[in-house]
Amino acid sequence: MTSRAQSLRDAIEEQIAIGKLRPGEHLDETVLATQFRVSRTPIREALIQLATMGLVVIRPRRGAVVAEIAPQQLVEMFEVMAELEAMCGRLAARRMFSEEHADLLKAHQACKEAHDEGNSDDYYYQNEAFHQQIYAGSHNAFLAEQARNLHRRLRPYRRLQLRVRNRMATSFTEHDEIVKAIIAGNGERTAQLLREHVMIQGQRFADLIASLSHLASKAA
Structure with missing residues (x-):
């Protein structure tokens, strides 16, 4: 993971932790790329890393959402x-x-x-x-x-x-x-x-x- 993607991962994780991004909320790569003023590539890398941590779920052809816990x-x-x-x-x-x-x-x-x-x-x-x-x-x-x-x-x-x-x-x-x-x-x-x-x-x-x-x- 690039250092840029890692810093983006930390920033998105923080938004999840403080409730700015809520469980079940869709994570639009384009919106996030605009928010952080980067391309979609490091955003995608960051979301993949968050998925390995269990904080995000990536669904085929449907994009990523903040993980929900029953x-x-x-x-x-x-x-x-x-x-x-x-x-x-x-x-x-x-x-x-x-x-x-x-x-x-x-x-x-x-x-x-x-x-x-x-x-x-x-x-x-x-x-x-x-x-x-x-x-x-x-x-x-x-x-x-x-x-x-x-x-x-x-x-x-x-x-x-x-x-x-x-x-x-x-x-x-x-x-x-x-x-x-x-x-x-x-x-x-x-x-x-x-x-x-x-x-x-x-x-x-x-x-x-x-x-x-x-x-x-x-x-x-």
Whole structure:
């Protein structure tokens, strides 16, 4: 993939993550080429790459659309994400160095500042950085790669969760307990906290589905 196509892939992925491009929405190569002031060739390359990531579906003779996830599949993906995060957390609690603890605390502080400002969009990005610190802290490159890949696939839905009432405050409180467990070196406690932090079920699932329905109605 060319560097231009890669930067376009990142830009389109970001539009999907923030909900500017919604699940099921058609991705017109000509429109995107005009928007980014490039030819259709790097746009096509970027869409193919997004398709390999699961964020886009390319249909023969019908073009590309933003991938949609059925509710049951979404639950299953969050179940796997919760276990990957738990594994990363368990290892991070055992393997993180003091310098990495300092980086984790900085990421946690950045989340606090976004939370205190009531800025869910900024919190979303700081939250990503927080979780990335934990993946890296596992010191298991293969596991971290799998966690990052699924995290990227679920970005639009994780972002929606933060817009549910009180979810940002709850998320930050959960982060605080996770940080304490990691620094204390308590792997099992960290794993449990991260599993509960990521898992969507019950009311959290109902809230996410309601948010998706709201987006769909706005797109109609």
